[in-house]
Amino acid sequence: MNNHHYPSILLENAVNQFAKLPGIGRKTALRLVLHLLKQEKSEVGGFAQALVSLKNEIRYCAVCKNISDTEVCSICNDTARIRDIVCVVETIKDVMHIENTGQYRGLYHVLGGVISPMDGVGPADIEIESLIQRVQIGEIKEIILALNPTMEGDTTCFYLYKKLLHYPITISTIARGISIGDELQYADEVTLGRSIVHRVPFASSLQL
Amino acid sequence: MNNHHYPSILLENAVNQFAKLPGIGRKTALRLVLHLLKQEKSEVGGFAQALVSLKNEIRYCAVCKNISDTEVCSICNDTARIRDIVCVVETIKDVMHIENTGQYRGLYHVLGGVISPMDGVGPADIEIESLIQRVQIGEIKEIILALNPTMEGDTTCFYLYKKLLHYPITISTIARGISIGDELQYADEVTLGRSIVHRVPFASSLQL
Numbered sequence: 001m002n003n004h005h006y007p008s009i010l011l012e013n014a015v016n017q018f019a020k021l022p023g024i025g026r027k028t029a030l031r032l033v034l035h036l037l038k039q040e041k042s043e044v045g046g047f048a049q050a051l052v053s054l055k056n057e058i059r060y061c062a063v064c065k066n067i068s069d070t071e072v073c074s075i076c077n078d079t080a081r082i083r084d085i086v087c088v089v090e091t092i093k094d095v096m097h098i099e100n101t102g103q104y105r106g107l108y109h110v111l112g113g114v115i116s117p118m119d120g121v122g123p124a125d126i127e128i129e130s131l132i133q134r135v136q137i138g139e140i141k142e143i144i145l146a147l148n149p150t151m152e153g154d155t156t157c158f159y160l161y162k163k164l165l166h167y168p169i170t171i172s173t174i175a176r177g178i179s180i181g182d183e184l185q186y187a188d189e190v191t192l193g194r195s196i197v198h199r200v201p202f203a204s205s206l207q208l
Numbered sequence: 209m210n211n212h213h214y215p216s217i218l219l220e221n222a223v224n225q226f227a228k229l230p231g232i233g234r235k236t237a238l239r240l241v242l243h244l245l246k247q248e249k250s251e252v253g254g255f256a257q258a259l260v261s262l263k264n265e266i267r268y269c270a271v272c273k274n275i276s277d278t279e280v281c282s283i284c285n286d287t288a289r290i291r292d293i294v295c296v297v298e299t300i301k302d303v304m305h306i307e308n309t310g311q312y313r314g315l316y317h318v319l320g321g322v323i324s325p326m327d328g329v330g331p332a333d334i335e336i337e338s339l340i341q342r343v344q345i346g347e348i349k350e351i352i353l354a355l356n357p358t359m360e361g362d363t364t365c366f367y368l369y370k371k372l373l374h375y376p377i378t379i380s381t382i383a384r385g386i387s388i389g390d391e392l393q394y395a396d397e398v399t400l401g402r403s404i405v406h407r408v409p410f411a412s413s414l415q416l
Binding site for chain 2: 034
């Protein structure tokens with residue numbers, strides 16, 4: 001369909017909204033909208049309410065900046081976890097992916113992005129200062145840098161390394177069992193889990 | 209990700225809602241939800257509102273049963289169209305697809321399904337009676353049956369043919385330039401348009 005003759009503005013609006021989502025074309029959007037149209041009113045209402053609640057009520061953990069329903073997230077509140085190791089990741093998706101490996105029992109810190117001058121993202125735009133503050137409190141013994149092996153990820157790792165170098169902590173990075181150039185979120189869980197177990201000191205990874 | 213450790217119930221609810229949609233898996237659902245989370249509050253509110261409005265305010269044309277914002281749809285209201293030819297289709301998607309060919313200037317009738325005893329859909333469950341009533345008014349000279357060439361589509365065509373046989377109208381069917389077994393909505397527009405221009409009397413299509 002090149003030209004779109006929608007029989008209804010309401011239909012067209014709903015299609016437009018779905019078509020704004022990443023990876024959803026107009027044809028798929030129409031299919032999803034027509035599916036919803038066939039559902040019960042309460043079902044569609046529930047869908048809409050879940051989105052509004054998500055956006056209006058979601059909070060971020062005061063400590064690690066992960067998504068949370070509470071002031072401090074369930075991982076940071078879990079006393080059974082190893083509290084002096086912090087794994088630094090780019091997104092909450094990476095936290096979920098590492099949690100799914102079942103190989104890591106420490107805490108996290110979600111940067112919410114990486115340093116990317118091309119996209120206008122500097123060190124002050126991501127959660128670096130809050131990480132330094134956590135280190136300054138003095139309870140952290142090790143920081144694991146688990147960013148994606150992209151140019152921006154590597155830049156951010158190096159920036160963090162320089163910032164954290166003089167604190168009495170170990171700075172390590174996940175073992176690159178994952179091939180260079182692959183995205184963290186697409187790695188299989190065995191490889192990703194192993195790369196956390198076999199993490200190496202950050203300084204030695206620079207010499208590769 | 210086999211096991212899903214969602215950091216938030218709100219997040220999980222939203223993912224669950226998206227994952228109910230056809231063709232959307234949990235991984236895609238999470239990607240869409242995280243995208244929405246990054247948007248403005250008004251943007252997400254607009255998305256939710258479009259869905260609620262769609263479901264609560266949408267109407268169906270009193271004449272042709274197509275989706276409409278008004279009592280009678282814009283096609284049925286269009287005096288420039290040929291008003292004595294009615295094309296019978298299964299879904300509103302088929303109407304949109306035929307409109308996009310630009311080859312058809314008559315009216316439509318949307319059945320909203322096909323007769324399918326296996327799925328418990330009988331003649332009374334789709335808009336057959338309303339079609340007969342339109343024919344009885346006496347303004348219609350030709351009915352074009354444009355259903356999908358499936359067993360259910362063919363059954364429905366044959367049922368309609370028997371019901372309409374004794375009215376003073378021509379009953380035709382779209383030319384099967386489209387290969388048998390292909391779905392109407394995936395046909396290219398040139399072929400689909402031509403199949404409407406070269407429609408043949410329904411009785412002759414039975415002898416193939």
